[in-house]
Amino acid sequence: MSDRYALLVPSPRHAVAHDGTFTLDAGTLLHAEPGLAHLVRRLLHPLNLPLADGSAPQGALSVRLEDGGAAEGYRLRVTGDGVEITAAGPDGVRHAVQTLKQLLGADAWRAAAAGTRWEVPCGEIEDAPATAWRGGMIDVSRHFRTKNTVLRYIDLLAMHRMNRLHLHLTDDQGWRIESRRHPVINRRSTHRPDTLVGHRRHSNDYDGTPHGGYYTLDDLAEISAYAAERGITVVPEIDLPGHASALLAAFPELGTGSREVLGGWGIGSGVLKPVPAAVKLVCELVDEVLDVIDTPYFHLGGDECPTEDWPLDPEVAAHMAALGVTEARAMHGWFLRQIGEHLAGRGKRMIVWDEGFQSGGALADTVVMCWRGDAIARQAAAAGLEVVRAPVYPTYFDYDQSDLPAEPLSIGGAITLEDSASFEVRPASWSEEERGRVLGGQFQVWAEYIPDERALDYMTFPRACAIADAVWTGRPAGHADLIRRLREAHLARLEAAGCEYRPLDGPHPWQQGGTGRRARELNDPRRSVASWHAWRDEVPEVEVAVSTVQRGS
Template identity: 45%
Template structure:
């Protein structure tokens, strides 16, 4: 391996570090890597697991080492690192274990692309350039949502995406675990949730604008408690926090198929929904359903060490409560008037349940916008995930909420990537790679106080029309590469130059990304059920969402 090859890799890092000083010479890592750990005793095992992300075996030594890790409070900014490579060895300095993980991920990119394979070709030399990298992130929350409710992703796929997230220095996995079309968590206390709610008899394969067509094939799956423990631990080793979403009161069709008595109205023959879109199935605000939620949270929340729990609050068609005597009794007991006040009271009860577990609630911006028009605004302890544009995000920040920016444009990666017949079926679009790469999350006219409320950003992989894990890869990459640049805070304009080399790394890892020249022949929409549709134009969809956010109403709600 030539010096030039090693130096070339240093010029194609993604996300781009904040400071890179390239020196002369190279370092070749031995087959067995001596590692010295100057870290607190309680961190040693975790730091060693981070070092194990490299494609060589390692052993801890007390004396001279090829890799030395120094971990100490204040050594760098949070999650930051200094990676110093000389011809004699590697020194990693960080203030926390996350910084060590990110230093290792940068070091891995400096190695030959074979570092991303499960087994390297014979004769691979692990050569890195002499270099000094100083780096730290812009945003604390660098997230990705995986919708495993609409189409289930097997555990192996979730673990693989955790690997890819860590490789791009993303640190928050938002698992969308429940919706109208599926419930994905084993419950010992309420077993019908996974026995009944985890599968549907068929799935819609037609676009919203077409006559409904279904595939006639059962679909489902769920994660056992042990699966979730594995996912959480695997993610933690890669500096990723797993945040569960159990949404209420809307998007509860699968829950209510299992336990219809908690619905509004309590229809006894509910089934898990087989169509996409916004449905009017709602959890009823009642003493009975609140006790159900309390017991469910008591069981499930301890599975997730995250300080945050997402409780939905979006796309709730509140008119379903208008003539329900159970809801009326709940409202009368509390002196509530109107659906907005009832909704606010229900979400307040949910917040209290989370507080009892030491958790901070996260909701979609619908919850904030709806309650902002009612008598009781949502508590500012709630983190608002703003998906309907910058204006509702700004209002939430101005009201004192921390916010995570997750706008449809450009962070919804289920939208097609180019307005072209070759693109496979999607809701609409496009959201191009260029749209993502050019995004500035915080508008310039925001005040300093409003900007300080932005905890971070998140991209979304919804899966209504994404039944194939290979298609998940196609939709996520390379757009996620550009998103990671923004999330990390790389202030560069040359991603287009670095990306082709970075895609070689992803190819080595087996990622079936969309080529920069357009879809491969087998990735095209074709003429079958995956055939391209124009869908809803992005400008029209954004206007609809912005209008709904401004008025505190539900976007894309079904007709009365």
């Protein structure tokens, strides 16, 4: 039983097992101040622990705060006489309880556990995260996820001591946010008539089935509050000025290119114009979200934005002339900075994908989310900006998980569990100053080929366990050690929590692609592990362009 201390995910900084056990059951007293007591009882929901009066009695679960520790750090001590948790703040208490649940065994992750009596192995843990940003991104635009799915993923992130949920809420294929100020968006931008079947490079077949949905502002407020109770900050993303086709279905006069909600994938031609009227609209939509989501961050996207049509549009051309700008690309940076200044006025920090930095769209406190490899991430860090590392390889979970023909359809491949276990959030090859600008990292689950919740589980776990380990410890998870922890303990925890993860040896029969719509396409030469790795190593470094428009103009 003492081996449980060696089977935690993510790994703690220091853990040692001792002889003996402590029995935790419904009769165990909880000694904690009221706010902390509520937190602990909610996380240990199969037990409704009675509260102790006065000083901590022997045989209790005791929780207290101490000054001087790391912001999210904690100390957990289990003896034959009880359980003691000390932390600098509520986040540390949350992490300690999540660790305690892993020590209890898999049944602690069930909604109701028969008997609710556990023998907890004695030992001590001292722990704190190595990075401040530990997250996961879920694309709810390409395929909509219900509110309940989002809430469940908040619990799964908290289980792994993650603290950021990045929601990709808008794209060409659907706008997933209610607007009370502009209800035309709810009518025109939140659904599409059908969806592409198969892979975008090989199919023009659409399924003929409408797809859509959106979160009401009340839903988003609920999601934000639910996440906050679990120590997770929601990072909303409105991805503009590119990927705007769905928004332009409601406001066609404000864009160029496609002006309908798209059912296919790739980089759409629908782009919001970089003009004051479009900036005003976006700021109003941003304000609606920030009125209900309590977050210090707002992600403006800024990726994959075709700009070649902008100079051909009379309104954009006139605005460029007024600003003295000759390059369309510079207007990309102008657009992002305008909204960034609005966010700053509300006390929020702008986040952009690395193209936003490349086009000069970053403000002094902008966080750059780097997905196109190390070169641009190092350039952003060298420019004094804080960076969240989210490189395609190995943090994108919309890619194949192996070379097995049975894998379901995905965007490409393969990014294996071993690849994700190699993720180094602060690479040793970077300078000390560059590493110091890395806030942390996150995984990404883009949803073009992930149609439902069961497929989402399959594509996300257990690869997410590897990223969670890396961003908590500050070092790669290590494939062999991670496999051991997964096989001997953690997969059972995921199963008890209701997560339909991918088995280590390959998909269950019902998770396979088969020969129908979800069949993996095997003829793409870039889809094997070896060829994908070779292509990845040949990706050229990205050069950063200097904007010709000054900040704030």
